Structure formats: C-alpha cells, structure tokens
Amino acid sequence: MIRLANPSDLDAIAEIYEEILAAEDARPASYTNWQRGKYPTRDTAEAALEAGTLWVGEEDGAVYGCVNLNGEQLPEYDAIPWSIPAQPSEVGVIHTLVIRPSWSGRGKAREFVAFCEEELRRQGKKAVRLDTYEGNFPANTMYPRLGYRLAGATEFFFQGFIHEVLNCYEKQL
Template identity: 45%
Template sequence: MIRRATDSDVDAVERHYTELLSFEQEHGSSTNWELGVYPTRAVAEKGVKDGTLYVLEENGEVCASMILNHVQLDAYASIPWEYAAEPDKVLVIHTLCVPPSQAGKGAGKRMVLFALEEAARRGCEVMRLDTWENNRPAANLYLKLGFRYAGKAEVLFEGSISENLIFLEKRI
C-alpha cells in the first residue's frame, strides 16, 4: 500500500536514506546524494509536515519513499519541455528512495505508477522529474514507464553538490 507518510514513518525513511547513502559510499553512487547533506531526516520531516511525503508499506514495514509536489527547481525553466502546463498542473517526483535491502522487488516501479495515478487524480497534465545523469537505474525505470527525455542542465544542488541533471516528463 502506498500512502501519505506520518510522523511515525520518519525514522524508517531516515534509515532508508542512510542505508542507501552508506551503500553508495562503499559501492559507488547512482544518486549523487551525500550522506548528511541530502536527503536527511529534515527532508522527511518537512515532507510529512507538508503532506508531500509518500511511503510504500508492506506487511507493516516501510519499503520506499518519495516526495510529490508542484515544486520545480530553477533549472526546470531552462528545459525545452514538450508538454507545456501551468505549474499547478505539473506534479513532480522528488527524492524517490528505495534502499538496497528493498531493491529488485518492484518498489520503484510501484511508486512511479502511484505518482502517475495521483497526478491524474489531482487533475495534473504532466509529470516531471530530474535525476543525476549517471543514475542509470532511475533513468531506465522512468524511460520504461513512458517518460521522455526533455533535457539536461548543470546545477548546484543543496548549495554544495555540483551535478548534471537530466530532466524527464510524461503527459498524464
């Protein structure tokens, strides 16, 4: 079941962030996120407060999380989007996190499919997202689910992480 997160989910989401980023420190990064910089417990807490953090729960255990909102980074303005839409008609996926202990079980796909359904329920016209250019697992998942590549931009994420992001979109 995918649902809005509550305060009681924050510990599990934080553990997932730490598990993923610790794994990436050892084995190489797919996300380009940094432990202690992004994502952090504060990101999960804000998501709960804002009602934008969603979790996948199975058998009473949180298995994955993501943030869904209408926030588009400044870099989104430089992307030649094919599908124009007013900002409140664009739902954006942020911080989709599937920890290594849950990888390969379809959690990422389920989360993205839920996000698309949620966008339709909200009357959105477009789903957009960005990911680090070297995050092949994420990019491949989005492309398999019908997203199209819209562009690339260099950003300074969280004021300290220099990265090239790719941007993808899908008409709802």
C-alpha cells in the first residue's frame, strides 16, 4: 500500500536513505551522486512530510520506499525543452523516489511511478516531470520503459552543493 507518510515513518525513511548510500559506497560508480549528511537526509523527508507531499510504500508493516510528490520545478527546468504544454500549476514533479535496496527487483519503483501518475491525475495535473542523475542507470532505463520521454539534460547546482548533469523526463497524464 502507498499512503501519505506520518511522523512515525521518518526513522524508516532515514534508514532507507542510509542503506542506499551504503550500497552506493560499495559500487564502483554512483547511480545517485548523493552525499551522506547532505542529501537526502531525515530533514529532507521531514520537510516533505510537513508539506504534505511525502508518500511511503508499506507492506506487512515495513516501509520499503518513499517519494516526494509535488509541483516544485527546480530553476534548471527552465533550460529544458519540454514538449508537453502545461502551466506550472498543471505539472506534478516526482522527487527523491527511493526503494530500500533489499526490496529492489520486486517492481516497487514501477508501482510508485504508477501511483504518482494516478495521484497527479486526481489532482488535475496535465504532465509529470522528474530529473535523475545522468549516471543513474536503473532510473534512466525504467522511465523510458514506462512511457517517459527524455526531454533534455542540463547541469544542476543541486541543493547548492552538488554540480551535476541531470536527465529530465516528462509524460503526459
């Protein structure tokens, strides 16, 4: 089940972030380009929780993933040649979609994306957008398979401390 997060979920979400960062440390190349202690953190999740935009996936009492789903488009999105005409208020954005590494391969990321699309349709949005690190092979493979179009890539100064190139995707709802 995917549901709105509550304060009692924050510890599990912080654990997921840490598990992902530990898995990144064990790989020769990073999929996320995230940095421990900077992004994502418990504070990242807490801010989304307070905004009412943090959703968690839970099964048998275990939180296996989360996403921040809102309409916030980073300033760098202005450099992307989006093809789906939509006013900012008509766009939903998927941020920081994460699945606990021990749950990978079970289709949970695809379930989250389908949930996000349905929730954004319910909110009356016309398009969904997202960005992901250019080296994130799993995400850059999954989104096109789910009907997302690579709209472009640009350098982001993410969170004010990470210079990186992010691929930006879109899908009409």
